[in-house]
Amino acid sequence: xxxxxxxxxxFSGIQPSGGLTLGNYLxxxxxxxxxxxxxxxxxxxxxxxxxxxxxxxxxDALRKNTxxxxxxxxxxxxxxxxxxxxxxxxxxxxxxxxxxxxxxxxMGWMGRMTQWKDKAGKNSENAxxxxxxxxxxxxxxxxxxxxxxxPVGEDQKQHLELTRDIAQKFNNDxxxxxxxxxxxVIEGAATRVMSLRDGSKKMSKSDPSDMSRINxxxxxxxxxxxxxxxxxxxxxxxxxxxxxxxxxxxxxxVDIYAALSGMTAExxxxxxxxxxxxxxxxxxxxLAVEKIAPISAEMRRLMADxxxxxxxxxxxxxRAREIAIPILAKTYDIVGLLxxx
Ligand code: AMP
Ligand code: TRP
Numbered sequence: 001x002x003x004x005x006x007x008x009x010x011f012s013g014i015q016p017s018g019g020l021t022l023g024n025y026l027x028x029x030x031x032x033x034x035x036x037x038x039x040x041x042x043x044x045x046x047x048x049x050x051x052x053x054x055x056x057x058x059x060d061a062l063r064k065n066t067x068x069x070x071x072x073x074x075x076x077x078x079x080x081x082x083x084x085x086x087x088x089x090x091x092x093x094x095x096x097x098x099x100x101x102x103x104x105x106x107m108g109w110m111g112r113m114t115q116w117k118d119k120a121g122k123n124s125e126n127a128x129x130x131x132x133x134x135x136x137x138x139x140x141x142x143x144x145x146x147x148x149x150x151p152v153g154e155d156q157k158q159h160l161e162l163t164r165d166i167a168q169k170f171n172n173d174x175x176x177x178x179x180x181x182x183x184x185v186i187e188g189a190a191t192r193v194m195s196l197r198d199g200s201k202k203m204s205k206s207d208p209s210d211m212s213r214i215n216x217x218x219x220x221x222x223x224x225x226x227x228x229x230x231x232x233x234x235x236x237x238x239x240x241x242x243x244x245x246x247x248x249x250x251x252x253x254v255d256i257y258a259a260l261s262g263m264t265a266e267x268x269x270x271x272x273x274x275x276x277x278x279x280x281x282x283x284x285x286x287l288a289v290e291k292i293a294p295i296s297a298e299m300r301r302l303m304a305d306x307x308x309x310x311x312x313x314x315x316x317x318x319r320a321r322e323i324a325i326p327i328l329a330k331t332y333d334i335v336g337l338l339x340x341x
Pocket of ligand 2: 011012013014015048051137138141142150151152156159
C-alpha cells in the first residue's frame with residue numbers, strides 16, 4: 001500500500017436467496033450490528049440480488065426474499081439512518097465497476113475459487129458465466145465504496161483475497177494508489193454455526209431437514225422444540241472445552257449458547273460443568289427464544305408494510321450512489337474511458 005489514507009469504511013452483503021438461519025444471524029448479521037454500533041466506521045450493508053441470480057431465482061420469490069432480507073437487517077438492529085442499507089441492483093455502479101474488474105481479473109484466478117468449483121460441480125459447462133465472474137462483482141461491491149473492512153463468515157475468505165488481488169493489479173497496471181487493500185474481518189464465537197442434526201455440517205438453509213436449523217422466521221415453540229430435539233450424546237458436560245474435542249454436537253450447542261449470551265465458550269462450560277443435556281438444553285432454548293423470537297416478530301411486522309421497506313431501500317440506494325458515482329467516474333478516467341465525461 002502507498003500513503004493514501006482511506007476512511008474506515010465497512011461493507012458487507014448477503015444474498016436474498018431465501019431462508020435465513022441462526023448461522024446468518026450469529027455468523028454475519030450480529031457482527032454487522034456491532035460494527036455499526038462501534039461508531040468507528042461508516043457502515044454499508046447490501047442485499048446482493050445480482051449475485052443471487054447467478055443461479056436460478058423465481059422472480060416473485062426474489063422480490064419477496066429481498067424485502068424479507070431488508071426486514072431481517074432492520075429487525076436485527078441495522079439502523080437505516082446510521083448505516084447505508086440498500087439493494088445492489090438499485091446502484092448500477094456495482095455492475096459497471098464489475099465489468100472493469102472482469103477485464104482486470106484473470107481466468108485462472110476465477111477457476112481456482114472453491115465456491116465456483118463447489119457450485120458449478122461436474123457440470124461447469126452448463127453453469128452461468130455470471131457464476132464464474134461472481135467474485136469480480138463482489139470485489140466491485142466492496143471497492144466501489146473504497147471499503148477498508150469486510151465482515152464475513154469463514155467461507156468467504158478466498159473471495160476477499162481475490163478482491164485484494166484485483167485492487168493490487170489495478171493499482172499496479174495503472175500506476176495509481178486508488179483502490180484500498182481491504183481487510184477481511186472473520187472473528188467471534190460463531191463464525192461457523194453447525195447443523196443441529198450433524199455437528200460436522202454447517203447449519204444451512206439448503207439442508208433437507210428443517211430440524212437441522214433454526215430459521216429466523218421460526219416462532220418460539222418451534223425454536224424450543226428444535227433445541228430440545230437437537231442431536232447430542234448421553235454424557236454430562238465436561239468442565240473444560242478440551243473435553244468437547246470429539247463431541248461436535250455438544251460443542252456446537254455450547255458455542256451457540258456463548259454467542260447468544262455474549263459469554264465466551266470457556267465461561268459457558270465453566271458454568272455448566274457436570275450438567276446433563278436435560279438441564280442444558282432447556283436453558284439454551286430459553287435463551288434462544290429470548291434473543292430470536294423478538295427479531296422474527298419484528299420481521300413479520302416490517303414485512304407487512306412493503307411500501308415502507310421499498311422507501312427505505314430507495315433512500316439507501318440514493319446515499320450509496322453519492323459515494324459510488326465519483327469513485328466510478330475516477331476509475332473510468334484512470335482506465336481512459338470517456339464515459340464519465
Ligand atoms: P449465505 O446465506 O450463505 O449467503 O451467507 C450469508 C452470510 O452468513 C455470510 O457472511 C456467511 O459466511 C454467513 N453464514 C451463513 N451460514 C453460516 C453458518 N452456519 N455459520 C456462520 N456463518 C454463516
Ligand atoms: N458472496 C457473499 C456470500 O455469499 C455475499 C457477498 C456479495 C458479499 N458481495 C459481497 C459479502 C461483498 C461481503 C462483501 O455470503
